[in-house]
Amino acid sequence: MKPENDKKKACHTLSRRSVLKGGLLGLASLAIPVGSADASIWEAFFQKHFREMNENEIAAVIKRLEKEYADKFKTQFRIKTSKSLPGTLFGYGLDLSRCIGCRRCVYACVRENNQSRDPQIHWITVLRFKKGEKWVNDLEASQKYYFPEAVPEDGHFYMPVQCQQCENPPCVRACPTQATWKDPDGIVVIDYNWCIGCRYCMAACPYGARKFNWGKPRISQKELNTETHYLGNRPRYIGVVEKCTFCVQRVRENPGKYPACVEICPVGARKFGNLLDPKSEIRYIIDHKRVFRLKEDLNTNPKFYYFFAT
C-alpha cells in the first residue's frame, strides 16, 4: 500500500465523533467522585455566590460545611445564615476618654470569632499615642506593641481600631470576585468560600482592618467557638481574608447580644446599637457627645464613632 492510503485509513478509524466521545467520557471520569469527600470538593468548587443561592441551596452548603468542620475539628459546629433584621443599621461607639488600653477586647474577639492562634490574627489593634503629639491624621506615630506592667500609663492614651463598617466601603469595590459586600444592616461581610486571597481589599482599606490567613489557621480544640455564622466566625481557610463583623453571629438576632468586645470592656468604653432607633445608646452618643470618625476625609463614611464622654 501507498503511504497516502495508510494515512487515510488511520483518519477513518479515529473519527471526529469517537474523539469527542472518548474525550468527554475521559473528562466525565475525572469528575466522578471517588469518595464522599471528593464530592464535597466538587460541590464547593461549583458553589454559587451566596446572594444568588435560594434557601435550599444555602441549606445544602451549610450541611456540607457542618460535615466538613465535624470531620476536621471533631466537634459539631452550628452555622447560622441569619439575614439582616429589618430596620437595623448597626453603629458602634468607642469612648476614648475611658479606654485604658488593656487589650481585653482584642482577646475576647479572638475567643468569640475563632481567629487563628498561630499564625496569630487579631481583628482589633489597640494604638497608643503620646499625649500632645500628632495622632488622628498620623497613625504612624502610634505604638501597638506597648506592654507595661499596668495600664493606663501616664502621658499616653489609647485608640483601638477595627473594621469601621463603612457605608461607602472601599474594600467592597476592590474585590474582583464580589466575595465581600455590605449587607442591609450595614455590616461588611466576607464569604470565605468565594475569597480568592488576592488581598486587593486589604490594600484598599485605609484602616488596616482586614487580616490575611498566610498560614493554615490553627486553634486549640478546646478553644473553638462552635456557635457560628456563615459570614462571620466560622473557621477560615488558608489564603482568605477576614475582619471584624460586629459579631454578626451575636447581633443579628432578636433579641441579640452585644458584640464580644462590648461585653468584655472593663471600663465600659465600648457602645453598640441601632442607628435607626432614636432611643439607642449610639444615637444618644451622637446627639449628646463630641464624636468623630477616623479618616473622615476619605469619604468612607464609617459607622464606628469615637467619642469623648468627659
Added chain:
Amino acid sequence: MRIVFSFLLLLLLLIFPGSAARSQDDDIPKKFFVPPPPFSEGIFPCSQCHAGMPANPKRRALSMHSEISEGFNHAKEQRWCLDCHNPDNRDKLRLASGRTISFEESYYLCGQCHGTTFRDWRFGVHGRRTGQWNGKKEYRLCVHCHNPHQPRFKPLQPLPPPEQPGDIKYKELSADQIPLNPLGDIK
C-alpha cells in the same frame, strides 16, 4: 371665672397628660436586671452589729472597718460615714434630702453629686454594657466597678501585644502546642 379657669386647666391636663405626671425617674432602668450589691461576705445586714449601737459622727480611725477608714479617698475632706450611711437604720443609705434608699438603689446616692455621669448611665452610655442590644439590657450599680470608699478605677495589667513581624515564623505544632488565648477565663 374660677370655673372656666379650672375647666381650661383640666382640658390642658387631658391633652398633655404626660407633662404633668412625668418625673425625672421615668427613665431609671428599673425594669432591667441589676446584679445585687457587691457586699463583702457576711457584712450585710449592717444591723447585725449596729442595731442599738449609738451613731458616732466623729471623724476618727475606725477599729472595725479599718480598711475603709484607712483607704478612704472619696472627697475625704468633705465627707464621713454618716453623710451617706443612714444613722437611724444602717441597712439603708440616706440621700441629702433625708430620704432613705436601699443598697440596691445606691445609684441615686451617687447621682446626687455625679449628675452628668448618672444621666449617661441611665441612657446606657456610662458603664459596662452586657445583655441584649434590642432586648434586656443589663445594668450594673456604680459600686460594681467603683469602690465607693476609693472610687478611682484601679490600673490593670494589659494582655500581651501582637506578635512583631520579625518574630513571625512557621512552626510545626502538635495539637497541644497551639498557643492558648491569654484571656483565659476573664469574663
